Structures are given as C-alpha cells and as structure tokens.
Amino acid sequence: MTGAALKPRGASRTGWARAGADPVAAVRAAEALRDRGDILGAAAIMAELCRLFPHLPYGWRERAILRWRAGDGSGAAHDFARARAADPGNLLTLVQSVRQLAGAGRLDEAETCLSAFPATPDQAGRVERLDQLLAYLRQHPEAEAMRLAMAVRSSPRHLDTASVEARIGAALAGRQPFSLIRLGDGEGAWISDPDEEGGRFRSLYRRNRKRILRTWFGTDALIDRRDFLDLRERFLATIPAASVVGVTYPERIRHEYGIASPDGVPSCTNVLRHVAPLLHRGDTSFCTHDIHLDLHLSGALQRLTTAGHPIGLISCHPALAAALMRRPGIRVAAALLVPEEKRFAAIIGATGMPGAHYPDAFGRVTTRLRNRDWTGVLWLVAAGYLGKLYCHEIAARGGVAVDIGSIADAWSGKATRPGLADLARYRLDGGDQPGPAKP
C-alpha cells in the first residue's frame, strides 16, 4: 500500500476517510506521505486516526514521530506517552520514546520510561542496549562531544580542503610518505572498546560492531575472532602514524545526539575521545571526515591525479582503474581489487570477486603492497576499515595514500551513500570544478 493508492477518488482528503475504514492502511499512507516529504499531509491523516481510534498505539506513535521530525519535542513526547499508555509492552514504541526523550536531553524521563517497561526475556537485550545508551549519554553528554569536536576544528592543526590538497601535493613533490585516513561510524565502532569502564557499554558497543561487520562482510561472524580482534590493534596504530586524520565535526555531533543514535553517538564521540590526545602530541593533522567529498568537489583530486605522478588505486570497482587511465594525464601504476562492502553489493553490482574482504583479499592486498617501494606514487584508497591499514602500508613504503572512500563508488556511477544521490556532481571527469584555492 502506498500513498498513491489513497489518492482522491471523489473525495479531496481520502486519507482522512480511509483512516476511519482501515487504520493500518491509513498509517501506511501517512508513512508514504512522510517519506515523500509531505509532513502536513501525513499529519492530517494521523490526527484524524488518533481522534477516531485513541486506543490504537501506532497512531500516536506515528504522530509522535512526525512531531519529532518537525522539531516539536514536547508534542512528540506527549504523543509517545499516549502510545505507551495504549500498549505498554510495545518495544518499538519504547525505543522511539526513549530516543526522543534522550535526544531532547530529558535523560531522567527517558530512564523513567525505560525502567517502567515490562520487558519480556526476548526483549531484554534491546532494553539493555537502550539502558547503556542512556548511561553513555550521561557519561559523555553532547557538550563533551561538542567540546572535543570544536577543539579539533579550532586546532591550528586542523586543515581546510586547500591545505590538505597542498599537503598531498607537497608530499608527492618531495617524494615523502603521507597518509590521510578518515574515521567514520565503522571505525568508531571498532575504536569503541567493549571492556571500557568494566564493560559498562559492552552490549551497545558489541551491537554496533556486529552491525558494521554485517555492512562490511555480510556477516558478523568475525565479532570474536582473535585474528580480527588483533587487527584492531594494528588499526589503532595507524591513527597516530597518519599524516592527516579525518574526524567527525560539530554539526554531525548535534545530529547524532539530537536523535540519540545508538551507533552514531558512541561511534562519533569515541573517535573524538580517541584522537583528542593527539592534538597535544605528535604531529598528526586533522580535517573533516568528509574531506574526500570536498577534495573531489573542489577539483583537488582532479588536479592531484593529473599532476604527472603515477597513480595507485584500491577499490572494489574492476573497471575504475582503466577509467582513470583513460583520463588525460593519468598513469595508473598499480590497481588492486577488494571485494565490495556487502551491504552495497546490489548497488555496486557483480565484481567477480567471491567472498568478503577479510581475510583472503586482505591478505593478498597486503602482500602486494609490501612487495614494492611506492615512493612518489599517489594511492587512492577506497577500502573501508581495512583501507586504513592499506594507507599505513603504503606510507610505510614511501607512498602517498589518500582515503577516498565512497568517491570511488561515485566515480563508478554508484550512489552507495545518501550524500552521493546527485551523482552528476561526482563524475570522474570532475565537471566544472573550480581551480585550486589558496591554503
């Protein structure tokens, strides 16, 4: 059922009429309208539904979600309370209620709400993770995360896009090793330590690790595997060794805390907690986590790749190296393939690479990287979490490694992330990109 199915058939507001006849269909119609951005249309249906069927929890819940999205926090809390009253044992309502209250900074009310929930044994895990999320929010409130994000942003070591481009260019010109890595949600999930503070956030962290493992490899079987856990230590070592580290920024922190995201909050904040000490030691520089997009949109990647330096590429796109090579002024010195992230397999399409990135392909790529000296080569690395280790290996062998992430997908015409929806902006040929900015 979609909103289109409820388009007027004689009546101008069929959704209202349908709410009286079929409440479930009305909710679905409202959801469809909401997803199309017609918040008012969806709200009209839900208001009528709640008037006609005040005993139905899902009407209140959906109305609460609409209000939450519209920024009406107190209205949302009121409607969530009605939904909980109508069905006290509904887990989905509980999760949404708790996150809404927590996102509004009302942690006491969120905890009260959670403690009143009559959890069944099969709901206990989810409830425990919610409890740990609230504990995390108390321990690491938005103000702390924001302070860390601002400390990074305002640090003299924070580089804007032009400065990052200049640093990469200087490393190539001077034949010096260089590594730019970006730490996003996935890296944050593996920076987070389940044993931290006596395992106080263990369930939450493990759930986030499992989720990201399924995204990367299609399974969470690696969650407790010794070799993969050992890899974490190598990953952590790449961070202080990197020339530039891309981390999350204050606007993203606000978003994650605003929705009390169970994965976004601890992942982003733990990345910041982990890198904050580097602001005062070593010589690592910082930039925004979205630097890959900025390097493309500013034309920096275009300029760097056509400056005459040989290019290396690690990606899951078999045709991308040749596509790069066909661009004027680009010489591809090496191209290594890794299996795609399984969550995006349908978007990326067949690559001919069976299995997951870890362990087999990881071992092959690492071996190939270790066989050569990469001095003077500009490596574009699009290989997720394991890609940070590749960047480290490349820099250790004299090369210049830039973590380009999903830009490789966009260059291949694959919109794997919401931010890449407008693929025309991310064409490999760069379109009408601006000239270099002054650092």
Next chain:
Amino acid sequence: MTMDPATTRERVLHGLAARQPLDLAVAVVTAHPDDETIGLGGVLVHLRDLTLLQISDGAPLDPAFAANAGFPTRRAYAAARRGELVDALAVLVEGRLARQAFYEIPDGRLADHLAVVVERLVEDLICVDAVLTHPYEGGHFDHDAAAFAVQEACARLARQGSHAPARLEFTSYHQVNGTLRTGRFLEDPDLPEIVVPLTPEAARRKEAALACHRSQTPNLTLFGFGPERFRAAPTYDFSRPPPGSEIMYGREVWQSLSRTFAAVTGL
C-alpha cells in the same frame, strides 16, 4: 616502484617450476571453459592470487553444436559449460579465486568481438602482475584471437604509461607436418620454456577436473597428463601466420582473422 615485467616473468616461471605458492596476482585468460584445465590444471593450485578471465561461453552460435552435446538450446549449453568450469575450479583451486570474469562471447566468435574483448582486458589486466594465455600457433582461431587480445591490451596499457602485466603462455594445441601436437609449444630457441611434470597429486587433480568438463569428454581424450609447459610470451607479429605451424582452421579464416587484428590494432 612497480616490478618490471622481466622480473615478474622470472618469478612466475620460477614459482611454477618449483611448484611453490606464488603470491603475485596472476590472470589466466582462456578462450574456452576447459582450456584452464588442459593448459595449467596441474599448477593452478599454486597461484594464490588468481584471476580467471574466461572469454567465450563455450557454446557456438550454431544450435547444432548444442544439440549434438545433448542440450536443447545454445543458452542451456553455455550454462552447462559454465557449471562444468565451476566444478573444475572447485577441484583445481578448491574454489579459491581472487576473481573470475566471464566475457560471454559465443564460442568461435571471439574475432567478431575483439575490440570489446581488448578493452575489457585493458580494464582487467591493469589489476594483475602477470597474465598467462594461449600461444599464437594456428591451432584454434579463438586461441589465436585470445593471444592477440592479451598482447594488444598489454601494449595499450604500456603505451599509455600505465602498469602492464608480464605476459606468459601455457600450451594448447597445434599441428606440424599434419600431426596434432598437444601440451607442447612450437619450438623457438629464443623462447626458453619450463617443463613442470605433474606430481601424482597434480595428475589426480587434473584428471578429476577434466572429468568435470562432461560435455567435452570426446575432445579431451586428445589431451594427456604429460608435463605442463610455460614460457614468456613473445611479441607476435599477427600480420603473419604463426611461424612453423600449419593453420588448422584454414588459411582463408586466418586471413580474415588477420584483417580483424589489423583493424583492432589501428583503433
């Protein structure tokens, strides 16, 4: 920076001769399903970073071939040959491939799609250190077309200044003095070859893999379990017939093939 092709070739040949695991990225480009088993079934297991590029689907356009093999359609025949290849690879490398790509050109029509094949090979071969394919020897026109396509793709990569893999060859078949020869190269004193006798385990593996290519059983009886041979691929002059060999598919077909080679080279 990147390893030079001569060093790579030596490492591949040395690894194959010693039957030692080879961690270089090696592509095997074959014209038909079963060529991989015939040419290098005994050593594939040692290629730890193996990409298989299968150019034809093994089913000719003429439906009579499918019917003779017991299949109702060409597509069914092609599907069966794909399945046989998958089974054979499970035996030869226990399914452990870095990558496999099927170009799905109809059997016998490689020359008609040569420009596309060369471009796809450019895309795929830039990702490997070395490539093994058929020699140019007048045995089967698809084999000769594959030899041309690999040489041309590597030449394009090199001309552009990008990485081009080292080229090597495995044996297929050809005819000398009216006699069919399998498992041997046309002799060329300038092209030393390595000879890798099959160990009992390799012979067992190869026999089992050949048995997987069920639809080809009558043809495969021509190929024994002698040593496998490999050598560096020369730079062939495809405007001339292969030296020292008879053209099994006829001079007229070769002339047509040669014109296609010239046209693709000029692109």
